[in-house]
Amino acid sequence: xxxxxxxxxxxxxxxLRRLVTIPPSSALVAGIGDDCAIYxxxxxxxxxxxxxxxxxxxxxxxxxxxxxxxxxxxxxxxxLSDIAAMGGEPRFCLASVCLPEWxxxxxxxxxxxxxxxxxxxxxxxxxxxxxxxxxxFACDVTLCxxxxxxxxxxxxxxxxxxxxxxxxxxxxSALGLATRKGKAWKRHLNPEPRLALGRxxxxxxxxxxxxxxxxxxxxxxxxxxxxSGTAADIVAPPQFAESRKQFASLEQALHGxxxxxxxxxxxxxxxxxxxxxxxRLTRIGIAAQGPAGxxxxxxxxLKPLGFxxxxxxxxxxxxxx
Amino acid sequence: xxxxxxxxxxxxxxxLRRLVTIPPSSALVAGIGDDCAIYxxxxxxxxxxxxxxxxxxxxxxxxxxxxxxxxxxxxxxxxLSDIAAMGGEPRFCLASVCLPEWxxxxxxxxxxxxxxxxxxxxxxxxxxxxxxxxxxFACDVTLCxxxxxxxxxxxxxxxxxxxxxxxxxxxxSALGLATRKGKAWKRHLNPEPRLALGRxxxxxxxxxxxxxxxxxxxxxxxxxxxxSGTAADIVAPPQFAESRKQFASLEQALHGxxxxxxxxxxxxxxxxxxxxxxxRLTRIGIAAQGPAGxxxxxxxxLKPLGFxxxxxxxxxxxxxx
Numbered sequence: 001x002x003x004x005x006x007x008x009x010x011x012x013x014x015x016l017r018r019l020v021t022i023p024p025s026s027a028l029v030a031g032i033g034d035d036c037a038i039y040x041x042x043x044x045x046x047x048x049x050x051x052x053x054x055x056x057x058x059x060x061x062x063x064x065x066x067x068x069x070x071x072x073x074x075x076x077x078x079x080l081s082d083i084a085a086m087g088g089e090p091r092f093c094l095a096s097v098c099l100p101e102w103x104x105x106x107x108x109x110x111x112x113x114x115x116x117x118x119x120x121x122x123x124x125x126x127x128x129x130x131x132x133x134x135x136x137f138a139c140d141v142t143l144c145x146x147x148x149x150x151x152x153x154x155x156x157x158x159x160x161x162x163x164x165x166x167x168x169x170x171x172x173s174a175l176g177l178a179t180r181k182g183k184a185w186k187r188h189l190n191p192e193p194r195l196a197l198g199r200x201x202x203x204x205x206x207x208x209x210x211x212x213x214x215x216x217x218x219x220x221x222x223x224x225x226x227x228s229g230t231a232a233d234i235v236a237p238p239q240f241a242e243s244r245k246q247f248a249s250l251e252q253a254l255h256g257x258x259x260x261x262x263x264x265x266x267x268x269x270x271x272x273x274x275x276x277x278x279x280r281l282t283r284i285g286i287a288a289q290g291p292a293g294x295x296x297x298x299x300x301x302l303k304p305l306g307f308x309x310x311x312x313x314x315x316x317x318x319x320x321x
Numbered sequence: 322x323x324x325x326x327x328x329x330x331x332x333x334x335x336x337l338r339r340l341v342t343i344p345p346s347s348a349l350v351a352g353i354g355d356d357c358a359i360y361x362x363x364x365x366x367x368x369x370x371x372x373x374x375x376x377x378x379x380x381x382x383x384x385x386x387x388x389x390x391x392x393x394x395x396x397x398x399x400x401l402s403d404i405a406a407m408g409g410e411p412r413f414c415l416a417s418v419c420l421p422e423w424x425x426x427x428x429x430x431x432x433x434x435x436x437x438x439x440x441x442x443x444x445x446x447x448x449x450x451x452x453x454x455x456x457x458f459a460c461d462v463t464l465c466x467x468x469x470x471x472x473x474x475x476x477x478x479x480x481x482x483x484x485x486x487x488x489x490x491x492x493x494s495a496l497g498l499a500t501r502k503g504k505a506w507k508r509h510l511n512p513e514p515r516l517a518l519g520r521x522x523x524x525x526x527x528x529x530x531x532x533x534x535x536x537x538x539x540x541x542x543x544x545x546x547x548x549s550g551t552a553a554d555i556v557a558p559p560q561f562a563e564s565r566k567q568f569a570s571l572e573q574a575l576h577g578x579x580x581x582x583x584x585x586x587x588x589x590x591x592x593x594x595x596x597x598x599x600x601r602l603t604r605i606g607i608a609a610q611g612p613a614g615x616x617x618x619x620x621x622x623l624k625p626l627g628f629x630x631x632x633x634x635x636x637x638x639x640x641x642x
Contacts, residue, residue: 012452015430019437020447028413028448037448039413039465041362041369048362048369052415052463054453059419092349092360094373096461098380109336116340126341127349127358130461131333132375140417140451140461142373144360 033227034155035082035211036145047152049088049145053078057100057137065180068107070189071139072114074258078214079143080122080193081260085212087153087202088145090124090195095141098134122195153202158209158228158265164285165272167197167261170217171248172240174256184242191260197276198262207266213259220263222293222304228265231290234297238282254297255305354548355476356403356532357466368473370409370466374399378421378458386501389428391510392460393435395579399535400464401443401514402581406533408474408523409466411445411516416462419455443516474523479530479549479586485606486593488518488582491538492569493561495577505563512581518597522585529588534580541584543614543625549586552611555618559603575618576626 017032029047030038036049055075057063066074076093083090095115099108119126124143176188194212201207209228211220217237225232240248248256265287266272272281288296295302338353350368351359357370376396378384387395397414404411416436420429440447445464497509515533522528530549532541538558546553561569569577586608587593593602609617616623 012429012433016433016437016447019434020441022446022448026413026446028446031413031446031448032450037413037415039448041365042367042467044362044365046363050413050415050449050463050465052417052449052451052461054417054419054451054461056419056453056455056459059453059455092347092352092358092371094358094371094463096373096375096463098375098377098459108333112333112337113340116337120341125343125347125349125352126337127352127360128371128373129353130373130375132377132380134377134380134459135457136455138377138419138455138459140373140375140463142371142415142417142461142463144371146363 030154035085036088038152040149045149046146047149049083049086049147049152050142051079051082052140052142053082055139055141063102063137066189068110069114071137072111073118073190075139075141076115076118077191077193077260079141080124080195081212081214083143083145084193084195084198085153085210085262086145086147087151087198087210088147089199090122091144091146092127093119093124093141093143094127095129095139097129098132098138100135100137103137122193147202151202153198153207153210155209155211155224155227158224158230158287160230160287160289161268162208162265162287163268163270163283164232164234164263164265164287165281166217166237166263166284167194167276167279167281169238169240169280170213170259170261171252171256173258174252175240175242175248182242184240184248187240188258191258193260194262197279200276201262201264205266205270205272207264210262210264213261213263215257216255216305217263218254218295218302219304221295224263224265225287225295226293228287229292230287231292231294231296232285233288234285234295236297237284238280254302351475356406357409359473361470366470367467368470370404370407370468370473371463372400372403373461373463374403376460376462384423387510389431390435392458393432394439394511396460396462397436397439398512398514398581400462401445401516402533402535404464404466405514405516405519406474406531406583407466407468408472408519408531409468410520411443412465412467413448414440414445414462414464415448416450416460418450419453419459421456421458424458443514468523472523474519474528474531476530476532476545476548479545479551479608481551481608481610482589483529483586483608484589484591484604485553485555485584485586485608486602487538487558487584487605488515488597488600488602490559490561490601491534491580491582492573492577494579495573496561496563496569503563505561505569508561509579512579514581515583518583518600521597522583526587526591526593528585531583531585534582534584536578537576537626538584539575539616539623540625542616545584545586546608546616547614549608550613551608552613552615552617553606554609555606555616557618558605559601575623
């Protein structure tokens with residue numbers, strides 16, 4: 001079911017990509033298929049990055065576990081994290097919000113205050129949007145970021161032999177979703193986009209490829225490998241520690257989504273520090289020969305079991321999130 | 322109720338505007354409050370325009386009256402029309418789509434094919450987006466357009482004495498919604514964004530202010546007057562003709578939404594042709610002294626009864642749309 005799910009989402013994306021032809025005269029440098037689209041404005045020293053992410057009641061969050069500020073934070077972090085993965089700096093955002101009957105004035109005000117203030121903290125000024133009424137809450141955040149011309153980190157630059165790293169420790173968000181307490185739940189509700197790290201990867205390490213872990217290491221690594229045309233050999237990534245004794249499971253670390261850590265590739269011989277601003281950077285493997293998109297852990301095939309909207313729907317609508 | 326509705330939507334927008342401070346160093350030239358946000362890329366000859374518009378099942382359309390291609394067309398025209406109102410040329414778009422269980426593969430494919438092909442026809446290449454599952458269908462289109470630096474048509478440039486014009490004939494979309502037949506229903510389902518006219522207003526007529534009629538002449542004219550700090554005196558606008566005998570009512574022409582015609586202001590003495598590429602341009606009044614936002618028709622106050630999401634919700638959810 002899950003392999004088919006990956007194909008499902010890939011199938012829609014692939015179909016869309018085939019439907020769209022970017023004319024040679026277009027200032028659009030990259031379209032469907034990476035973390036962001038890239039637009040090169042006439043005469044500008046910067047490339048602009050664009051990403052858009054939905055955050056929907058019942059699909060991405062449940063009203064009874066998420067306060068308005070949590071909803072705002074998580075609606076925005078998805079896009080901020082995409083900009084981080086390309087090494088960009090946020091510039092502005094637009095937010096389209098569908099408000100249901102249950103959203104009181106208080107709730108709405110709290111939501112927008114949190115959204116505007118978090119956006120400002122990351123220099124992603126709230127520049128506009130749309131408001132409508134609807135049955136459930138939905139929010140779509142479009143974020144614009146900038147990188148120097150030609151410098152965006154892409155998914156398709158990994159080559160056989162490049163080393164694979166991950167930031168932080170994984171599985172905390174999935175653990176939090178399961179336990180609803182402690183550091184892990186806090187991490188689930190309050191993820192941090194790795195914007196400074198993304199810039200460091202672009203400017204200093206000159207990473208060959210990067211992606212943010214939004215849908216799970218196994219699925220997001222598969223995406224980079226598919227885009228780059230390589231396989232990957234990895235070992236277990238660092239597992240999130242709730243305490244000295246309690247850790248996220250290996251399953252959670254491999255397949256849990258909403259981590260917003262960065263997964264990146266560097267050329268052999270690149271000197272990667274053990275930490276960046278207190279955040280650990282761990283080598284977990286190497287891009288290898290093999291079928292494009294194949295990921296192996298300790299030599300065994302690793303299925304991409306990460307989160308895919310087109311497989312998990314029913315569980316989610318029964319309140320699994 | 323409707324005045325209060327106008328205040329409602331204005332109140333949210335005003336609150337948001339107050340929440341957001343654009344730092345002087347920002348490349349954001351205009352934020353919340355016009356048809357589009359304006360971003361000035363470092364070193365570029367162009368300003369970029371950004372607009373985002375929701376299109377939601379049960380709020381903006383009903384599944385049984387709109388085919389997938391109708392949904393795609395109407396989801397996109399809202400944003401294209403915003404770019405037209407600022408005199409811009411579309412460059413690319415992003416589409417976030419929430420697909421419900423009822424959307425079959427066939428429906429989804431038809432929707433995306435129509436979206437991609439209409440976008441391409443207007444040079445608004447589909448450059449990315451997001452996909453998710455949810456209870457109802459929802460689509461958020463973010464569109465980027467371009468104008469030469471500093472040349473965007475704004476809402477706030479009207480001054481007392483400027484002449485007010487409208488393109489086309491009004492009320493057809495509302496008439497179609499009422500009759501569900503004939504030319505009017507076709508017009509409701511298949512509106513045309515006035516992109517060529519928008520450019521003509523910017524390049525040739527140097528219009529002082531413009532807006533697209535998305536929520537009704539009375540409400541959209543009020544918005545320009547509020548932004549510009551003027552009142553307005555108008556006469557009845559041209560009414561849409563279904564046949565030689567049947568016309569949209571004056572009410573429909575004054576308050577009907579989803580027209581996507583352009584309402585624009587020019588300086589006194591500007592020579593405005595009677596037609597632009599077969600589309601009639603009609604002088605309907607003049608920006609006048611008086612309280613900001615006051616609109617008078619034949620000397621009598623005209624209430625802004627256009628469509629406002631925060632007043633009409635209940636009727637809509639009972640299937641009024």
